[in-house]
Amino acid sequence: xxxxxxxxxxxxxxxxxxxxxxxxxxxxxxxxxxxxxxxxxxxxxxxxxxxxxxxxxxxxxxxxxxxxxxxxxxxxxxxxxxxxxxxxxxxxxxxxxxxxxxxxxxxxxxxxxxxxxxxxxxxxxxxxxxxxxxxxxxxxxxxxxxxxxxxxxxxxxxxxxxxxxxxxxxxxxxxxxxxxxxxxxxxxxxxxxxxxxxxxxxxxxxxxxxxxxxxxxxxxxxxxxxxxxxxxxxxxxxxxxxxxxxxxxxxxxxxxxxxxxxxxxxxxxxxxxxxxxxxxxxxxxxxxxxxxxxxxxxxxxxxxxxxxxxxxxxxxxxxxxxxxxxxxx
Numbered sequence: 001x002x003x004x005x006x007x008x009x010x011x012x013x014x015x016x017x018x019x020x021x022x023x024x025x026x027x028x029x030x031x032x033x034x035x036x037x038x039x040x041x042x043x044x045x046x047x048x049x050x051x052x053x054x055x056x057x058x059x060x061x062x063x064x065x066x067x068x069x070x071x072x073x074x075x076x077x078x079x080x081x082x083x084x085x086x087x088x089x090x091x092x093x094x095x096x097x098x099x100x101x102x103x104x105x106x107x108x109x110x111x112x113x114x115x116x117x118x119x120x121x122x123x124x125x126x127x128x129x130x131x132x133x134x135x136x137x138x139x140x141x142x143x144x145x146x147x148x149x150x151x152x153x154x155x156x157x158x159x160x161x162x163x164x165x166x167x168x169x170x171x172x173x174x175x176x177x178x179x180x181x182x183x184x185x186x187x188x189x190x191x192x193x194x195x196x197x198x199x200x201x202x203x204x205x206x207x208x209x210x211x212x213x214x215x216x217x218x219x220x221x222x223x224x225x226x227x228x229x230x231x232x233x234x235x236x237x238x239x240x241x242x243x244x245x246x247x248x249x250x251x252x253x254x255x256x257x258x259x260x261x262x263x264x265x266x267x268x269x270x271x272x273x274x275x276x277x278x279x280x281x282x283x284x285x286x287x288x289x290x291x292x293x294x295x296x297x298x299x300x301x302x303x304x305x306x307x308x309x310x311x312x313x314x315x316x317x318x319x320x321x322x323x324x325x326x327x328x329x
Contacts, residue, residue, distance in 0.1 A: 003111060003162040005070055005189050007258060008283055009042030010035050010276065012058055013268030014281055016050030020212025023271050027055055027230035032061035034246040034273040036068060038280055042167075044191070046074035046115055047096050048084065058304055066106060072163075072191075073100045073119070074115035074145060075186055076126060086316060088118030092128035097133045104168035114142035114155075117318045124158045129160040129268075143191070146317040149178040152188070161188055166319050168192035170256055171202060171222070171231075171301035172308050177320035192257055195266035198223075200298050201299070202275075203235060219310055227306030236296050247285045254282035254294050276278070 009200055011280055015028035022028065023198045032043070045058045055073060062069055075096035085282045093114070100109060112133065114126050123144075139272040141162035144155055155161050164183055168175045168190065175183075175190060195203040206210075208223040217223045242249040250268070257266045268279045297303075307314065307323045314321065 003070070003189070005111075005163065005191070005265045006041045007274060008040075008254070008263060008264060008280065009044055009070075009072075009191070009267035010040045011193055011267040012043055012054055014269040014271050015057060016054035019214040019271075020215045020311065022050070025053075028057050028271070031271060031273050031276065032058065034299065035276045037067055038273075040280065041068060041198065042070045042072065042265070042267070044072045044193075046113075047076075047078045047100055048074070048115060051079040052099070052103050052215040055100055059104040059106065061274055063105060070110045071104065071106065072107050072111040072113065072143070074106065074143075074165075076099065076113075076118060079117040086118050088116075088121040088126035090125055090132075091234060093126060093129040093131065097130075098139055099322045101138060108137055110140040111143050111163055112139040112141075112246070113145045113163070114147075115145050116316055117144070117147055117151055119318075120304075123147075123154050125156045127158045128308045134159070142157050145193075146319050148318045148320050149182045151318050152179070152182060152186075156186065159305060161186075163189040163265075165191040165193055165267075167185060167194045167308065168257065168260075168266075169195050169197045170253060170295060171197045171304045173301050174308075174319050177322070180260065180264075184261055188263070190261070190264050192264055192266045193269075195257050195268050196250050196253045197299075200231065200235075201238070202250035203239060204247075212321065219313070220304035220308065222304065222308065223294060224306070226241055228328075230305035234299060234303060235273045238295075239297065241295050242292060244290055245284070245285070245287045248278055248285070249283040250278060252286050252295060255287045256295050257284045259287075276320065288293055306325070 018024050045054045133139045143163040145165040199205045207315050242252045
């Protein structure tokens with residue numbers, strides 16, 4: 001199967017997981033159905049999100065409309081007895097693919113990612129299990145998430161990889177350490193999660209101290225007192241650039257990503273249908289290249305304060321990092 005992704009998708013995690021108290025299932029369902037009505041054609045969910053509840057929600061939303069969407073999910077990371085567990089063993093992945101199909105209520109998933117590389121399992125074994133699922137018609141294409149170029153190459157030796165989903169935005173430039181070019185050269189989609197920097201580039205984070213108690217941003221260094229004041233100081237200039245571009249801050253962030261290559265696919269997440277509409281319109285925003293360059297200079301690795309994850313989070317990902325030397329391969 002040759003997978004073609006729309007230029008912009010919808011990350012569904014927020015509707016069940018991670019950013020404090022999620023909307024009710026009924027509210028989340030309304031957002032998803034409205035998103036489909038607004039032309040969203042790529043939905044991204046995962047085994048992990050809401051302990052499976054997000055897949056169930058997405059399944060309800062696409063019931064009767066399955067042919068309208070490219071459906072993506074993930075396995076290899078799940079909630080087990082209330083604890084997040086990374087497990088890339090083939091038997092686990094086989095079981096999780098089947099469970100995802102059941103929760104989504106579909107007979108196949110267009111794109112299924114290894115959510116995280118399990119360092120205790122050779123990636124060839126994990127990808128091999130997903131290749132079996134593809135050959136069985138359970139999934140259409142294989143993806144990888146938060147991996148390095150080296151891991152992508154190892155996986156490609158086992159089976160074709162259709163997409164790599166790594167964090168990418170103006171304030172998280174890690175793919176520019178090799179993955180942006182590697183995916184372009186290989187004809188692999190680079191699916192950019194957190195494209196508006198977990199709300200920062202949408203100018204929707206006022207005081208991080210006011211975030212909900214279980215909001216994952218509370219554990220992220222860039223939102224903490226040691227780094228937030230420096231990062232917040234970038235926002236007035238960012239607002240000015242968006243005004244000069246004639247668009248919202250979120251739209252400017254998405255337009256910048258879309259300019260990075262035809263293979264770059266942002267998947268912003270939101271719980272607000274107005275924001276879905278706003279994000280969709282980013283595909284129609286024409287921003288002068290010189291202004292995009294200024295945006296890239298204002299919000300960059302050299303100007304953003306703090307790493308993207310704390311020590312625990314950093315230990316879970318394989319993607320290249322500015323915080324550590326990049327291995328030359």
